[in-house]
Amino acid sequence: MSAENLPRILIIDDELAIRRFLHTVLSGKDFSLHEAENGHAGLAAAAVFKPDIILLDLGLPDLDGIEVIRRLREWSLVPIIVLSVREHENDKVAALDAGADDYLTKPFGVGELLARIKAALRRSLQDVPEPVFISHDLQVDLTRRLVTIRGDEVSLTPTEYDILRLMVTHAGKVLTHGQILKQVWGIAYLEQPHVLRVNISNLRRKIEADPSRPRHIITEPGVGYRLTC
Amino acid sequence: MSAENLPRILIIDDELAIRRFLHTVLSGKDFSLHEAENGHAGLAAAAVFKPDIILLDLGLPDLDGIEVIRRLREWSLVPIIVLSVREHENDKVAALDAGADDYLTKPFGVGELLARIKAALRRSLQDVPEPVFISHDLQVDLTRRLVTIRGDEVSLTPTEYDILRLMVTHAGKVLTHGQILKQVWGIAYLEQPHVLRVNISNLRRKIEADPSRPRHIITEPGVGYRLTC
Protein backbone atom coordinates (compact mmCIF):
# COMPACT_ATOMS: atom_id res chain seq x y z
CA MET A 1 0.00 0.00 0.00
CA SER A 2 1.36 3.43 -0.88
CA ALA A 3 1.95 6.00 1.81
CA GLU A 4 -0.85 8.23 0.52
CA ASN A 5 -3.50 5.66 1.30
CA LEU A 6 -2.48 4.97 4.86
CA PRO A 7 -4.85 6.15 7.56
CA ARG A 8 -3.68 9.58 8.70
CA ILE A 9 -3.40 10.25 12.41
CA LEU A 10 -2.93 13.67 13.95
CA ILE A 11 -1.53 13.77 17.47
CA ILE A 12 -2.20 16.94 19.46
CA ASP A 13 -0.25 16.82 22.71
CA ASP A 14 2.15 19.21 24.35
CA GLU A 15 4.25 16.56 26.09
CA LEU A 16 7.15 15.43 23.99
CA ALA A 17 7.35 12.14 25.89
CA ILE A 18 3.79 11.23 24.98
CA ARG A 19 4.26 12.18 21.35
CA ARG A 20 7.40 10.05 21.20
CA PHE A 21 5.58 7.18 22.84
CA LEU A 22 2.65 7.37 20.44
CA HIS A 23 5.00 7.73 17.54
CA THR A 24 6.83 4.58 18.53
CA VAL A 25 3.64 2.66 19.08
CA LEU A 26 1.86 3.76 15.91
CA SER A 27 4.63 4.16 13.38
CA GLY A 28 5.07 0.45 12.97
CA LYS A 29 1.36 -0.08 12.27
CA ASP A 30 0.84 1.40 8.85
CA PHE A 31 -0.27 4.86 9.81
CA SER A 32 0.76 8.21 8.47
CA LEU A 33 1.51 10.40 11.47
CA HIS A 34 1.47 14.12 12.08
CA GLU A 35 2.05 15.98 15.33
CA ALA A 36 1.09 19.31 16.87
CA GLU A 37 2.11 20.56 20.29
CA ASN A 38 -0.66 23.02 21.06
CA GLY A 39 -4.27 23.75 20.29
CA HIS A 40 -3.88 26.36 17.58
CA ALA A 41 -1.25 24.35 15.74
CA GLY A 42 -3.52 21.33 16.07
CA LEU A 43 -6.50 23.12 14.55
CA ALA A 44 -4.37 24.40 11.69
CA ALA A 45 -2.88 20.97 11.11
CA ALA A 46 -6.34 19.40 11.07
CA ALA A 47 -7.30 21.71 8.22
CA VAL A 48 -4.12 21.12 6.21
CA PHE A 49 -3.21 17.52 7.03
CA LYS A 50 -6.84 16.29 6.86
CA PRO A 51 -6.35 13.43 9.31
CA ASP A 52 -8.61 10.39 9.48
CA ILE A 53 -8.27 10.40 13.25
CA ILE A 54 -7.22 12.91 15.85
CA LEU A 55 -5.64 11.87 19.15
CA LEU A 56 -6.13 14.81 21.47
CA ASP A 57 -4.74 15.58 24.87
CA LEU A 58 -7.00 17.78 26.97
CA GLY A 59 -4.28 19.62 28.87
CA LEU A 60 -2.87 21.93 26.25
CA PRO A 61 -0.94 25.10 27.09
CA ASP A 62 -2.82 27.55 24.88
CA LEU A 63 -6.39 26.31 24.41
CA ASP A 64 -8.61 24.13 26.52
CA GLY A 65 -9.04 20.72 24.94
CA ILE A 66 -12.82 21.03 25.03
CA GLU A 67 -12.53 24.24 23.06
CA VAL A 68 -10.37 22.47 20.49
CA ILE A 69 -13.07 19.84 20.07
CA ARG A 70 -15.73 22.50 19.66
CA ARG A 71 -13.82 24.40 17.02
CA LEU A 72 -13.04 21.23 15.11
CA ARG A 73 -16.67 20.24 15.16
CA GLU A 74 -17.63 23.54 13.54
CA TRP A 75 -16.42 22.18 10.25
CA SER A 76 -15.18 18.62 10.59
CA LEU A 77 -16.57 15.23 11.58
CA VAL A 78 -13.15 13.60 11.89
CA PRO A 79 -13.13 11.05 14.75
CA ILE A 80 -11.54 12.50 17.88
CA ILE A 81 -10.12 10.21 20.55
CA VAL A 82 -9.29 12.06 23.73
CA LEU A 83 -6.26 10.90 25.71
CA SER A 84 -6.18 12.42 29.14
CA VAL A 85 -4.98 11.98 32.66
CA ARG A 86 -8.23 13.47 33.89
CA GLU A 87 -10.31 10.51 34.94
CA HIS A 88 -13.17 12.38 36.53
CA GLU A 89 -16.49 11.58 34.95
CA ASN A 90 -17.31 15.24 34.35
CA ASP A 91 -14.29 15.61 32.09
CA LYS A 92 -15.32 12.60 30.06
CA VAL A 93 -18.89 13.78 29.72
CA ALA A 94 -17.80 17.30 28.74
CA ALA A 95 -15.44 16.00 26.06
CA LEU A 96 -17.93 13.50 24.64
CA ASP A 97 -20.73 16.05 24.67
CA ALA A 98 -18.54 18.57 22.91
CA GLY A 99 -18.15 16.10 20.08
CA ALA A 100 -15.37 13.68 20.96
CA ASP A 101 -15.84 10.10 19.83
CA ASP A 102 -13.93 8.30 22.53
CA TYR A 103 -12.08 8.99 25.76
CA LEU A 104 -9.10 7.06 27.06
CA THR A 105 -7.63 7.68 30.46
CA LYS A 106 -3.86 7.63 30.80
CA PRO A 107 -2.21 5.32 31.35
CA PHE A 108 -3.86 3.11 28.75
CA GLY A 109 -2.84 -0.10 27.10
CA VAL A 110 -1.34 0.04 23.65
CA GLY A 111 -3.58 -2.76 22.48
CA GLU A 112 -6.68 -0.95 23.63
CA LEU A 113 -5.59 2.26 21.94
CA LEU A 114 -5.02 0.45 18.67
CA ALA A 115 -8.32 -1.36 18.97
CA ARG A 116 -10.17 1.91 19.57
CA ILE A 117 -8.38 3.57 16.67
CA LYS A 118 -9.37 0.68 14.45
CA ALA A 119 -12.95 0.87 15.67
CA ALA A 120 -13.09 4.58 14.92
CA LEU A 121 -11.57 4.12 11.48
CA ARG A 122 -13.97 1.29 10.72
CA ARG A 123 -16.91 3.56 11.46
CA SER A 124 -15.68 6.60 9.59
CA LEU A 125 -14.97 4.94 6.28
CA GLN A 126 -17.83 7.04 5.02
CA ASP A 127 -17.10 10.05 2.90
CA VAL A 128 -15.93 13.21 4.58
CA PRO A 129 -17.63 16.45 3.57
CA GLU A 130 -15.45 19.12 2.04
CA PRO A 131 -14.93 21.95 4.53
CA VAL A 132 -15.17 24.60 1.81
CA PHE A 133 -18.65 25.22 0.53
CA ILE A 134 -18.99 26.68 -2.95
CA SER A 135 -22.21 27.56 -4.70
CA HIS A 136 -22.10 29.88 -7.67
CA ASP A 137 -20.53 33.11 -6.46
CA LEU A 138 -20.68 32.25 -2.77
CA GLN A 139 -17.78 30.59 -1.01
CA VAL A 140 -17.62 29.63 2.66
CA ASP A 141 -14.42 28.30 4.16
CA LEU A 142 -15.41 26.79 7.48
CA THR A 143 -11.84 26.17 8.56
CA ARG A 144 -10.94 29.85 8.28
CA ARG A 145 -14.36 31.38 9.00
CA LEU A 146 -13.96 33.13 5.67
CA VAL A 147 -16.88 34.08 3.45
CA THR A 148 -16.40 35.50 -0.02
CA ILE A 149 -18.87 36.61 -2.66
CA ARG A 150 -17.51 36.85 -6.20
CA GLY A 151 -14.05 36.70 -4.63
CA ASP A 152 -14.65 39.65 -2.31
CA GLU A 153 -14.45 38.93 1.37
CA VAL A 154 -17.58 39.81 3.31
CA SER A 155 -17.54 40.46 7.04
CA LEU A 156 -20.31 38.80 8.96
CA THR A 157 -21.30 39.35 12.55
CA PRO A 158 -20.95 36.32 14.84
CA THR A 159 -24.67 35.65 14.68
CA GLU A 160 -24.77 35.90 10.92
CA TYR A 161 -21.85 33.54 10.61
CA ASP A 162 -23.46 31.05 12.97
CA ILE A 163 -26.59 31.01 10.83
CA LEU A 164 -24.63 30.63 7.63
CA ARG A 165 -22.46 27.88 9.08
CA LEU A 166 -25.55 25.98 10.14
CA MET A 167 -27.00 26.31 6.66
CA VAL A 168 -23.76 25.28 4.98
CA THR A 169 -23.52 22.14 7.08
CA HIS A 170 -27.08 21.32 6.07
CA ALA A 171 -26.95 22.69 2.56
CA GLY A 172 -29.94 21.78 0.44
CA LYS A 173 -32.07 20.78 3.38
CA VAL A 174 -34.80 22.92 4.83
CA LEU A 175 -33.95 24.25 8.26
CA THR A 176 -37.05 25.14 10.22
CA HIS A 177 -37.25 28.41 12.09
CA GLY A 178 -37.18 26.41 15.29
CA GLN A 179 -34.05 24.48 14.35
CA ILE A 180 -32.14 27.63 13.52
CA LEU A 181 -33.34 29.51 16.58
CA LYS A 182 -32.49 26.61 18.86
CA GLN A 183 -29.03 26.12 17.38
CA VAL A 184 -28.01 29.76 17.13
CA TRP A 185 -29.82 31.50 19.97
CA GLY A 186 -30.67 28.64 22.28
CA ILE A 187 -33.89 26.99 23.26
CA ALA A 188 -35.19 30.10 25.03
CA TYR A 189 -35.63 31.92 21.72
CA LEU A 190 -37.91 29.35 20.13
CA GLU A 191 -40.80 31.81 20.35
CA GLN A 192 -38.89 34.77 18.96
CA PRO A 193 -38.83 34.23 15.22
CA HIS A 194 -38.42 37.93 14.61
CA VAL A 195 -34.70 38.12 15.42
CA LEU A 196 -34.18 35.38 12.88
CA ARG A 197 -35.94 37.34 10.15
CA VAL A 198 -33.89 40.43 10.83
CA ASN A 199 -30.68 38.46 10.69
CA ILE A 200 -31.65 36.62 7.53
CA SER A 201 -32.44 39.97 5.98
CA ASN A 202 -29.05 41.36 6.98
CA LEU A 203 -27.30 38.23 5.80
CA ARG A 204 -29.01 38.45 2.45
CA ARG A 205 -27.98 42.06 2.03
CA LYS A 206 -24.38 40.90 2.40
CA ILE A 207 -24.27 37.77 0.30
CA GLU A 208 -27.06 38.08 -2.26
CA ALA A 209 -26.57 39.96 -5.50
CA ASP A 210 -30.22 41.05 -5.34
CA PRO A 211 -31.45 40.72 -1.75
CA SER A 212 -35.07 41.06 -2.80
CA ARG A 213 -34.66 38.06 -5.10
CA PRO A 214 -32.42 35.72 -3.08
CA ARG A 215 -30.70 32.87 -4.89
CA HIS A 216 -28.73 31.38 -2.01
CA ILE A 217 -30.95 31.66 1.04
CA ILE A 218 -34.36 30.51 -0.08
CA THR A 219 -37.32 30.99 2.20
CA GLU A 220 -39.68 28.07 2.48
CA PRO A 221 -42.85 29.86 3.52
CA GLY A 222 -44.35 28.61 6.73
CA VAL A 223 -41.41 26.33 7.38
CA GLY A 224 -37.98 27.88 7.35
CA TYR A 225 -35.02 28.55 5.10
CA ARG A 226 -32.82 26.53 2.78
CA LEU A 227 -29.40 27.13 1.33
CA THR A 228 -29.19 26.13 -2.34
CA CYS A 229 -26.34 23.86 -3.25
CA MET B 1 -42.25 13.81 20.41
CA SER B 2 -44.03 10.61 19.57
CA ALA B 3 -42.68 7.33 20.84
CA GLU B 4 -41.87 6.17 17.33
CA ASN B 5 -39.14 8.74 16.87
CA LEU B 6 -37.24 8.12 20.07
CA PRO B 7 -33.83 6.50 19.80
CA ARG B 8 -34.24 2.78 20.34
CA ILE B 9 -31.94 1.03 22.76
CA LEU B 10 -31.62 -2.75 23.12
CA ILE B 11 -30.17 -4.03 26.37
CA ILE B 12 -28.68 -7.53 26.27
CA ASP B 13 -27.77 -8.63 29.78
CA ASP B 14 -28.62 -11.67 31.84
CA GLU B 15 -28.55 -9.97 35.21
CA LEU B 16 -31.93 -8.64 36.20
CA ALA B 17 -30.34 -6.12 38.54
CA ILE B 18 -28.32 -4.55 35.71
CA ARG B 19 -31.32 -4.45 33.41
CA ARG B 20 -33.36 -2.78 36.12
CA PHE B 21 -30.57 -0.30 36.75
CA LEU B 22 -30.22 0.58 33.07
CA HIS B 23 -33.97 0.80 32.73
CA THR B 24 -34.16 3.26 35.58
CA VAL B 25 -31.30 5.33 34.25
CA LEU B 26 -32.41 5.42 30.64
CA SER B 27 -36.19 5.42 30.79
CA GLY B 28 -36.32 9.03 31.93
CA LYS B 29 -34.12 10.20 29.08
CA ASP B 30 -36.38 9.89 26.04
CA PHE B 31 -35.32 6.48 24.84
CA SER B 32 -37.39 3.57 23.70
CA LEU B 33 -36.07 0.52 25.55
CA HIS B 34 -36.10 -3.18 24.83
CA GLU B 35 -34.46 -5.94 26.84
CA ALA B 36 -33.11 -9.43 26.19
CA GLU B 37 -31.61 -11.76 28.79
CA ASN B 38 -29.40 -13.94 26.64
CA GLY B 39 -27.47 -13.93 23.40
CA HIS B 40 -29.96 -15.71 21.18
CA ALA B 41 -32.84 -13.58 22.38
CA GLY B 42 -30.65 -10.53 21.88
CA LEU B 43 -29.83 -11.40 18.30
CA ALA B 44 -33.47 -12.05 17.56
CA ALA B 45 -34.50 -8.81 19.24
CA ALA B 46 -31.92 -6.87 17.24
CA ALA B 47 -33.52 -8.11 14.05
CA VAL B 48 -37.07 -7.38 15.11
CA PHE B 49 -36.71 -4.30 17.29
CA LYS B 50 -34.15 -2.63 14.99
CA PRO B 51 -32.41 -0.68 17.76
CA ASP B 52 -30.33 2.42 17.17
CA ILE B 53 -27.92 1.26 19.87
CA ILE B 54 -27.17 -2.02 21.58
CA LEU B 55 -25.86 -2.19 25.14
CA LEU B 56 -24.25 -5.61 25.46
CA ASP B 57 -22.95 -7.51 28.43
CA LEU B 58 -20.15 -9.91 27.59
CA GLY B 59 -20.98 -12.54 30.19
CA LEU B 60 -24.08 -14.14 28.81
CA PRO B 61 -25.23 -17.64 29.79
CA ASP B 62 -25.74 -19.11 26.31
CA LEU B 63 -23.41 -17.31 23.89
CA ASP B 64 -20.12 -15.56 24.40
CA GLY B 65 -20.50 -11.79 24.02
CA ILE B 66 -17.78 -11.69 21.36
CA GLU B 67 -19.77 -14.21 19.35
CA VAL B 68 -22.87 -12.04 19.68
CA ILE B 69 -20.93 -9.08 18.28
CA ARG B 70 -19.65 -11.18 15.37
CA ARG B 71 -23.08 -12.45 14.45
CA LEU B 72 -24.58 -8.98 14.66
CA ARG B 73 -21.86 -7.59 12.44
CA GLU B 74 -22.71 -10.15 9.77
CA TRP B 75 -25.73 -8.08 8.84
CA SER B 76 -25.91 -4.92 10.93
CA LEU B 77 -23.84 -1.81 11.59
CA VAL B 78 -25.83 -0.79 14.66
CA PRO B 79 -23.55 0.80 17.26
CA ILE B 80 -22.66 -1.69 20.00
CA ILE B 81 -21.51 -0.49 23.40
CA VAL B 82 -20.10 -3.28 25.53
CA LEU B 83 -20.71 -3.14 29.26
CA SER B 84 -18.55 -5.62 31.13
CA VAL B 85 -16.88 -6.42 34.42
CA ARG B 86 -13.87 -7.77 32.54
CA GLU B 87 -11.33 -5.03 32.62
CA HIS B 88 -8.45 -6.91 31.12
CA GLU B 89 -7.11 -5.30 28.00
CA ASN B 90 -7.41 -8.47 25.96
CA ASP B 91 -11.15 -8.53 26.49
CA LYS B 92 -11.49 -4.95 25.33
CA VAL B 93 -9.34 -5.53 22.27
CA ALA B 94 -11.24 -8.67 21.38
CA ALA B 95 -14.61 -6.95 21.65
CA LEU B 96 -13.54 -3.86 19.72
CA ASP B 97 -11.84 -5.94 17.05
CA ALA B 98 -14.94 -8.08 16.70
CA GLY B 99 -16.86 -4.94 15.81
CA ALA B 100 -17.93 -3.26 19.03
CA ASP B 101 -17.96 0.52 18.98
CA ASP B 102 -17.18 1.21 22.61
CA TYR B 103 -16.32 -0.62 25.80
CA LEU B 104 -17.29 0.43 29.29
CA THR B 105 -16.01 -1.35 32.37
CA LYS B 106 -18.41 -1.88 35.24
CA PRO B 107 -18.91 -0.06 37.43
CA PHE B 108 -19.28 2.98 35.25
CA GLY B 109 -20.80 6.39 35.83
CA VAL B 110 -24.28 7.09 34.60
CA GLY B 111 -23.16 10.37 33.07
CA GLU B 112 -20.40 8.71 31.11
CA LEU B 113 -22.74 6.02 29.82
CA LEU B 114 -25.22 8.63 28.66
CA ALA B 115 -22.46 10.69 27.06
CA ARG B 116 -21.13 7.66 25.17
CA ILE B 117 -24.64 6.70 24.07
CA LYS B 118 -25.15 10.23 22.81
CA ALA B 119 -21.81 10.16 21.00
CA ALA B 120 -22.67 6.88 19.30
CA LEU B 121 -26.13 8.15 18.30
CA ARG B 122 -24.66 11.38 16.98
CA ARG B 123 -22.30 9.45 14.73
CA SER B 124 -24.86 7.01 13.39
CA LEU B 125 -27.52 9.63 12.75
CA GLN B 126 -25.18 11.53 10.51
CA ASP B 127 -25.99 9.85 7.28
CA VAL B 128 -29.20 7.97 7.27
CA PRO B 129 -30.23 8.41 3.66
CA GLU B 130 -33.96 8.59 4.04
CA PRO B 131 -35.77 7.12 1.07
CA VAL B 132 -36.94 9.40 -1.70
CA PHE B 133 -40.37 8.70 -3.06
CA ILE B 134 -40.37 8.38 -6.84
CA SER B 135 -43.37 7.66 -9.03
CA HIS B 136 -43.01 8.33 -12.74
CA ASP B 137 -42.15 12.02 -13.06
CA LEU B 138 -42.90 12.90 -9.44
CA GLN B 139 -40.16 12.91 -6.83
CA VAL B 140 -40.59 13.71 -3.14
CA ASP B 141 -37.56 14.06 -0.87
CA LEU B 142 -38.94 14.14 2.64
CA THR B 143 -35.62 14.96 4.32
CA ARG B 144 -35.01 17.99 2.13
CA ARG B 145 -38.68 18.85 1.84
CA LEU B 146 -38.08 19.02 -1.87
CA VAL B 147 -40.67 18.12 -4.50
CA THR B 148 -39.75 17.89 -8.16
CA ILE B 149 -41.80 17.14 -11.24
CA ARG B 150 -39.85 16.09 -14.31
CA GLY B 151 -36.78 17.45 -12.56
CA ASP B 152 -38.29 20.88 -11.97
CA GLU B 153 -38.63 21.98 -8.40
CA VAL B 154 -42.17 22.87 -7.36
CA SER B 155 -42.91 25.07 -4.37
CA LEU B 156 -45.74 23.90 -2.18
CA THR B 157 -47.49 25.75 0.59
CA PRO B 158 -47.28 24.23 4.06
CA THR B 159 -50.76 22.77 3.76
CA GLU B 160 -50.14 21.34 0.34
CA TYR B 161 -46.89 19.78 1.50
CA ASP B 162 -48.58 18.33 4.58
CA ILE B 163 -51.15 16.65 2.39
CA LEU B 164 -48.56 15.31 -0.02
CA ARG B 165 -46.33 14.07 2.79
CA LEU B 166 -49.25 12.23 4.30
CA MET B 167 -50.04 10.64 0.96
CA VAL B 168 -46.40 9.71 0.32
CA THR B 169 -46.14 7.99 3.69
CA HIS B 170 -49.27 6.03 2.81
CA ALA B 171 -48.63 5.69 -0.90
CA GLY B 172 -50.97 3.33 -2.68
CA LYS B 173 -53.46 3.25 0.16
CA VAL B 174 -56.72 5.13 0.12
CA LEU B 175 -56.86 7.99 2.58
CA THR B 176 -60.37 8.98 3.55
CA HIS B 177 -61.38 12.62 3.61
CA GLY B 178 -61.67 12.35 7.36
CA GLN B 179 -58.17 10.97 7.79
CA ILE B 180 -56.61 13.74 5.76
CA LEU B 181 -58.66 16.48 7.39
CA LYS B 182 -57.92 15.22 10.86
CA GLN B 183 -54.22 14.85 10.18
CA VAL B 184 -53.64 18.12 8.34
CA TRP B 185 -56.20 20.54 9.76
CA GLY B 186 -57.05 18.92 13.04
CA ILE B 187 -60.15 17.28 14.37
CA ALA B 188 -62.18 20.49 14.26
CA TYR B 189 -62.24 20.47 10.46
CA LEU B 190 -63.78 17.04 10.07
CA GLU B 191 -67.00 18.64 8.82
CA GLN B 192 -65.29 20.96 6.35
CA PRO B 193 -64.42 18.73 3.41
CA HIS B 194 -64.35 21.67 1.05
CA VAL B 195 -60.98 23.08 2.11
CA LEU B 196 -59.55 19.70 1.26
CA ARG B 197 -60.93 19.79 -2.27
CA VAL B 198 -59.53 23.23 -2.87
CA ASN B 199 -56.12 22.15 -1.71
CA ILE B 200 -56.17 18.92 -3.69
CA SER B 201 -57.05 20.99 -6.73
CA ASN B 202 -54.15 23.38 -6.12
CA LEU B 203 -51.83 20.48 -5.47
CA ARG B 204 -52.83 18.79 -8.70
CA ARG B 205 -52.25 21.97 -10.65
CA LYS B 206 -48.68 21.92 -9.39
CA ILE B 207 -47.73 18.28 -9.73
CA GLU B 208 -49.97 16.81 -12.43
CA ALA B 209 -49.09 17.13 -16.09
CA ASP B 210 -52.80 17.34 -16.87
CA PRO B 211 -54.68 18.39 -13.73
CA SER B 212 -58.02 17.42 -15.23
CA ARG B 213 -56.76 13.88 -15.75
CA PRO B 214 -54.70 13.22 -12.62
CA ARG B 215 -52.28 10.32 -12.66
CA HIS B 216 -50.75 10.74 -9.21
CA ILE B 217 -53.52 11.87 -6.92
CA ILE B 218 -56.46 9.61 -7.72
CA THR B 219 -59.86 10.39 -6.28
CA GLU B 220 -61.80 7.48 -4.89
CA PRO B 221 -65.37 8.77 -5.16
CA GLY B 222 -67.24 8.86 -1.91
CA VAL B 223 -64.18 7.76 0.05
CA GLY B 224 -61.10 9.88 -0.37
CA TYR B 225 -57.85 10.08 -2.33
CA ARG B 226 -55.00 7.76 -3.18
CA LEU B 227 -51.47 8.39 -4.35
CA THR B 228 -50.33 5.98 -7.04
CA CYS B 229 -47.00 4.31 -6.47
Next chain:
DNA sequence: CAATTGGTGTAAAGATTTTGTCAAGATCGC
Protein backbone atom coordinates in the same frame (compact mmCIF):
# COMPACT_ATOMS: atom_id res chain seq x y z
C1' DC C 1 -85.99 11.98 -21.41
C1' DA C 2 -85.31 15.97 -18.58
C1' DA C 3 -84.74 17.48 -13.97
C1' DT C 4 -82.72 16.72 -9.65
C1' DT C 5 -79.32 15.59 -6.41
C1' DG C 6 -74.95 14.62 -4.27
C1' DG C 7 -70.31 14.53 -4.81
C1' DT C 8 -66.55 16.80 -6.93
C1' DG C 9 -63.34 20.37 -9.29
C1' DT C 10 -62.01 25.25 -10.39
C1' DA C 11 -61.60 30.17 -9.99
C1' DA C 12 -61.42 34.27 -7.55
C1' DA C 13 -62.01 37.58 -3.71
C1' DG C 14 -61.21 39.11 0.83
C1' DA C 15 -59.23 37.87 5.38
C1' DT C 16 -55.50 36.30 7.77
C1' DT C 17 -50.97 35.00 8.61
C1' DT C 18 -46.30 35.11 7.58
C1' DT C 19 -42.27 37.42 6.05
C1' DG C 20 -39.14 41.43 4.93
C1' DT C 21 -37.35 45.99 5.86
C1' DC C 22 -36.20 50.03 8.25
C1' DA C 23 -34.90 52.40 12.16
C1' DA C 24 -34.67 53.43 16.97
C1' DG C 25 -33.00 52.04 21.42
C1' DA C 26 -30.30 48.62 24.32
C1' DT C 27 -26.30 46.07 25.20
C1' DC C 28 -21.64 44.61 25.12
C1' DG C 29 -16.67 44.81 24.82
C1' DC C 30 -12.79 47.72 24.41
Next chain:
DNA sequence: GCGATCTTGACAAAATCTTTACACCAATTG
Protein backbone atom coordinates in the same frame (compact mmCIF):
# COMPACT_ATOMS: atom_id res chain seq x y z
C1' DG D 1 -17.56 56.88 25.46
C1' DC D 2 -17.55 54.64 21.10
C1' DG D 3 -18.41 51.40 17.62
C1' DA D 4 -20.25 47.18 16.52
C1' DT D 5 -23.78 44.20 17.37
C1' DC D 6 -28.09 42.68 19.04
C1' DT D 7 -32.87 43.30 20.09
C1' DT D 8 -37.24 45.26 19.61
C1' DG D 9 -41.15 47.76 17.50
C1' DA D 10 -43.64 49.50 13.60
C1' DC D 11 -45.05 48.93 9.28
C1' DA D 12 -45.07 47.28 4.38
C1' DA D 13 -45.12 43.43 1.32
C1' DA D 14 -46.00 38.85 0.13
C1' DA D 15 -47.89 34.46 0.61
C1' DT D 16 -51.33 31.62 2.23
C1' DC D 17 -55.89 30.29 3.98
C1' DT D 18 -60.69 30.31 3.94
C1' DT D 19 -64.86 31.16 1.99
C1' DT D 20 -68.01 31.96 -1.70
C1' DA D 21 -69.72 31.05 -6.08
C1' DC D 22 -70.44 28.23 -9.68
C1' DA D 23 -69.43 24.53 -13.29
C1' DC D 24 -69.18 19.70 -14.03
C1' DC D 25 -70.37 14.84 -13.94
C1' DA D 26 -72.85 10.70 -13.02
C1' DA D 27 -76.51 8.37 -11.03
C1' DT D 28 -81.22 8.67 -9.78
C1' DT D 29 -85.86 9.83 -10.24
C1' DG D 30 -90.25 11.80 -11.77
